[in-house]
Amino acid sequence: MEALTTLLEEIAGFVWGPFLLIPLLLLTGLWLTIKLRGIQFRTLGSALRLALWERKDADAEGGDISQFQALTTALAATVGVGNIVGVATAISMGGPGALFWMWVTGLVGMASKYSEAFLAVRFRTVDARGEASGGPQYYLKKALPGRWGVALSIIFAVFAVLASFGIGNMTQGNAVAANAHDAFGIDPQITAIVMAIFVGVVIIGGIKSIGNVTAAFVPFMIVFYILGALYILIVNIGDLPGALALIFGQAFTGPGMAGGAFGSFMLAVQYGVARGIFSNESGMGSAAIAAAAAQTTHPVRQGLVSMTQTFIDTLVVVSFTGLVLVTTGVWDDDASPAVLTSMAFSHGLPGNWGGYIVALGVILFALSTIIGWSYYGDRCVERLFGARATLAYRILFTIVVYIGATVPLGVVWAFADIMNGLMALPNLVGLLLLSGLIARETSHYLKNDPKLRANRAQVDAFMADQVR
Numbered sequence: 001m002e003a004l005t006t007l008l009e010e011i012a013g014f015v016w017g018p019f020l021l022i023p024l025l026l027l028t029g030l031w032l033t034i035k036l037r038g039i040q041f042r043t044l045g046s047a048l049r050l051a052l053w054e055r056k057d058a059d060a061e062g063g064d065i066s067q068f069q070a071l072t073t074a075l076a077a078t079v080g081v082g083n084i085v086g087v088a089t090a091i092s093m094g095g096p097g098a099l100f101w102m103w104v105t106g107l108v109g110m111a112s113k114y115s116e117a118f119l120a121v122r123f124r125t126v127d128a129r130g131e132a133s134g135g136p137q138y139y140l141k142k143a144l145p146g147r148w149g150v151a152l153s154i155i156f157a158v159f160a161v162l163a164s165f166g167i168g169n170m171t172q173g174n175a176v177a178a179n180a181h182d183a184f185g186i187d188p189q190i191t192a193i194v195m196a197i198f199v200g201v202v203i204i205g206g207i208k209s210i211g212n213v214t215a216a217f218v219p220f221m222i223v224f225y226i227l228g229a230l231y232i233l234i235v236n237i238g239d240l241p242g243a244l245a246l247i248f249g250q251a252f253t254g255p256g257m258a259g260g261a262f263g264s265f266m267l268a269v270q271y272g273v274a275r276g277i278f279s280n281e282s283g284m285g286s287a288a289i290a291a292a293a294a295q296t297t298h299p300v301r302q303g304l305v306s307m308t309q310t311f312i313d314t315l316v317v318v319s320f321t322g323l324v325l326v327t328t329g330v331w332d333d334d335a336s337p338a339v340l341t342s343m344a345f346s347h348g349l350p351g352n353w354g355g356y357i358v359a360l361g362v363i364l365f366a367l368s369t370i371i372g373w374s375y376y377g378d379r380c381v382e383r384l385f386g387a388r389a390t391l392a393y394r395i396l397f398t399i400v401v402y403i404g405a406t407v408p409l410g411v412v413w414a415f416a417d418i419m420n421g422l423m424a425l426p427n428l429v430g431l432l433l434l435s436g437l438i439a440r441e442t443s444h445y446l447k448n449d450p451k452l453r454a455n456r457a458q459v460d461a462f463m464a465d466q467v468r
Contacts, residue, residue: 008414015421022273025283028428029108032115035439039446040110040307046452047304048311056295059456062124063132063295067305069211070294072218074287074309076210077168077372079222079317080365081175082279084358087321088340091331094271096243097250099322101272102279106314109282110307115431115438116283117291117306119143121299122441124292128387131207134292135376136160136285136427137383143434152426156285157380159423161393164380166416168373169397170404172366177405179366183359192405195367200398203374204391207293210375214368221364222317228357229320232348236327243326280313284420285427289376297459300445301452324348370401 015021033040055068065073090098116136123142124134137160141153176195177188202213233240251268281287287306296302321341325331328344335343345354374397381393404412431438448454448462 005411005414008411008418012414012417012421015418016274016278018270021277021421021424022270024428025112025277025424026105026108026273028283028431029105029110029112032111032431032435032438033108035435036111036114036442039114039304039442040107040311043304043446043450043452044308044311046450047308050301050452051305051308057297057301057456060295060297061456062121064207064293065211065295066215067294067296067302069215070290070302071305071309072214073207073211073293073372073375074290074306075218075222075312075372076214076368077286077290077376078279078281078309078313078369079218080172080279080369081362082275083313083317083365084321084341084362085338086275086279087318088325088331089337090271090275091322091325092333092337092340094268095250096247096322096326096331097252097268098272098275099247099319099326100251101269102276102314102318102322105273105276106280106282106310106318109277109280109314110310112283112431113280113287113310114303114307115435116285116288116427118299118303118438118442119430119434120288120292121294121296121302127382131387132293133379133382135289135379136430137289137380138292139288139434140426140430143437144430149430152429154384156423156426157383159419160286160289160380161377161384163416163419163423164373164377164397165400166412167420168376169370169400170409170412171416172369172373173401173404174409175366176363179359179362183355188406192402195370195405196398196402198367199370199374199401200394202371203378203394203397206378207375210371211293214371217364217371218368221361221368222312224364225357225361226317226320228345228349228354228361229324232324232345232354233320233327235348239327239329240323243323246326247322276314276318278420279318280310282310283428283431284424286373286376286423288427289379290372292379293375297454297456298445298463300442303442304452 051071056066090102119139120134123139124132125138127133137153137157140156141149173195177191180186180191181188202209287309291302291306294302324344325340328347330340330344330347333340333343342355342358345358348354377397378390378393381389
């Protein structure tokens with residue numbers, strides 16, 4: 001088992017290393033940013049208004065849930081342990097400059113997130129039960145001609161199902177049980193039973209049930225965590241300018257680790273980009289599955305709403321974690337990255353509040369990830385085996401929640417990393433091949449509705465012009 005774990009960790013290191021996923025994800029996001037003329041910068045204000053204020057299109061059609069519920073479902077899956085432990089890992093291994101590269105990854109990743117959500121709605125279908133279904137497992141098949149599109153769609157679906165049991169289930173459940181035990185003394189068996197019951201009740205009801213829960217649950221957990229971090233930053237406001245100088249300064253010079261200046265720089269880039277992508281999942285295709293369930297008047301509108309997910313995940317939640325780590329000065333402590341964020345919050349908050357907030361944050365973030373990923377796996381099972389197989393998947397997924405919370409994982413972590421990375425490859429190929437279509441249809445829509453205020457009749461009218 002030890003030899004297998006070592007082998008899988010080496011494979012995971014290559015998949016998530018500087019020669020495969022990191023450059024491919026980053027360069028794909030950069031290419032789409034250029035093709036879409038910086039869509040994440042010029043439309044962010046309107047996208048945030050539509051996503052967080054208006055929350056739905058009044059006269060939308062198709063889909064099963066509102067745009068806001070699709071957004072919170074995707075946020076539930078992405079705002080997870082990576083936003084707490086992953087940030088600490090990046091900064092402790094790559095220095096404060098890694099946070100800068102997480103920001104860069106988030107900014108270019110917004111274009112990738114927009115593109116995959118656009119395609120998910122543009123090529124979505126309806127399953128035998130009348131539920132909307134879309135994502136790379138469908139748009140790769142429908143938009144790319146011939147056997148290659150079919151093959152890529154199947155490969156994505158298989159890896160996504162496997163990833164849903166690993167990174168989207170067992171590893172998260174284990175983190176919940178461990179933190180509940182360490183912070184509050186709760187027996188892992190009790191945590192596992194309660195968690196399995198809760199998850200089972202939510203996901204058996206399908207996307208409408210998941211959307212209702214995440215719409216209430218996700219905003220609370222994010223605001224709760226940010227308020228704790230905000231208090232620490234206010235208390236340490238005098239250290240904030242120095243922290244920012246350290247982040248930007250070491251983004252290109254590194255913290256002087258072994259390997260010289262260039263080696264230090266590459267560590268900052270590698271850990272910043274890898275953990276940034278791991279956190280927001282831009283380009284991996286997962287969030288597109290939730291976007292496909294949204295009721296919207298046009299794919300562009302949902303693409304822009306989904307784009308704000310990466311902004312919230314990386315430019316907001318990750319930033320707060322990183323700034324707390326740097327301003328409190330614990331980032332270079334010799335402690336394990338798994339406890340660094342808890343140390344930083346304990347240092348910045350009175351009494352035991354810091355440890356409690358981080359522990360509860362990990363529990364909430366991990367639990368939400370389980371709920372969100374259950375839907376991703378569900379839709380990919382539907383693609384592979386049909387709608388009838390989804391009930392069996394939901395039951396099995398619930399059982400695995402209990403298993404993940406009660407047994408040592410060991411090899412599962414490395415396996416989960418590999419599956420999570422490999423599902424991105426067919427999606428990135430599709431995004432690159434379909435970038436012309438995405439740019440062309442996006443340009444036409446935004447030319448006619450730059451502020452995202454058109455109603456259904458107006459959208460139908462100017463989209464008819466494109467057809468002619």
